[in-house]
Amino acid sequence: MKTAKTYILTITLTSIFIVVGFFLPEWMIAYKDQNIIDKVRFETIESQKIVLNSEASMIEKIGLLRDYPQNVNRITLEMGTNFNLDSASAKFFEEISVLTKLGLLPEIEQSDKTTVKIDVSLYAQKDEPSTSGVFWNIDFQKGEFSGNFYMDDTTGRIIQFVVTMSDKTLNVDNAIESWSKYLGFKAQNIESQPETHSIWEDEKTKVSEGTYNIYNFELGFEDNFLPYAFYTFENGYGFGYIMKSISGYYDTLIKIR
Incomplete structure (x- = not known):
């Protein structure tokens, strides 16, 4: 016994x-x-109440990427609050399929998918830390296609991206409308800037000379809009605040931050 x-x-x-x-x-x-x-x-002082999981909070989250790093702190995490490494990767490819159906991305063979890099960080306003968001930053490459994407940890939606490819065929007006609908917003006051000729460079990587076009517009809903932009260049395009923080190669791979 x-x-x-x-x-x-x-x-x-x-x-x-x-x-x-x-x-x-x-x-x-x-x-x-x-x-x-x-x-x-x-915060030691009473902060402004933030309504989470609302359309307004999504606008604020997109604004965090615009204001980083000048007015926003970034802290690297090991996993998100709603996704871990595996579930974030799976959700990312679901959203890639959605963007492909909307005509914003080319057809990508899911069987050959390869995640180059994936990490997650907390972004918070320096003067108001309660305004914050957790974002997954994902580098993806397959053949001559490569891209960098930011995915919101709360909703699983991609909120910013830039891609390069050998064959770029995209209607600007349709792309802006489709992207706005994907985010649940609308676009207004679309304006095109003259073609710019420049050399992109930051502290990490010198990027070769090239031309690009900028389409400025307002993104939001009701009376809550923020300035936004769509960029096209010789072999790619992107939505969001991507020009000030590019750190890759213009003709092969573009990565953000």
Whole structure:
């Protein structure tokens, strides 16, 4: 009888250790990241109430990418609040399929998909940390197609991207309308700037000389709009605040931040 009890106790303890060993690492990462998020969002003065998961908050999140790094802090996390590495990657390819159906991306063979790089960070306004968002930054490449995407951890929607490819065929007006509808907003006051000839360069990488076009417009809903832009260049295009922070090669791979 004593031997049987000892055997049962040993099996029970072993099972507990296995379960704890399996779930503890991810739980510890989530706990650490949540502490970082809570710490950044904490303020000693009463902050303006932020309505989460609303269209207005999505506008504010898009604005965080516009204001980074001048007015926004960025803290690297190990996992998001709603997605981990695996689920974020799966959700990303779901959204890629949606953008493809909208005509914003070319057909990409899902069986040959390759994620070059994926990471997640918390972005928060310096003067109002409660205005914040968690974004996944994903570099993707297949053949002559490459792109950099920002995906919102709350909704799983891509909120900014830039891509390069050998064959670029895109109607500007249709692209802006489709992108706005994808985000749940509308675009207004679209204006095209004259073609610009420039050399893109930052502290990491010198980018070769090329031409690009900028289409400025307002993105939002009701009375809540923010300035936005669509860029086209020799072998690609992109939505968002991508020009000031490009750190890749103009003719091969473009990466943001």
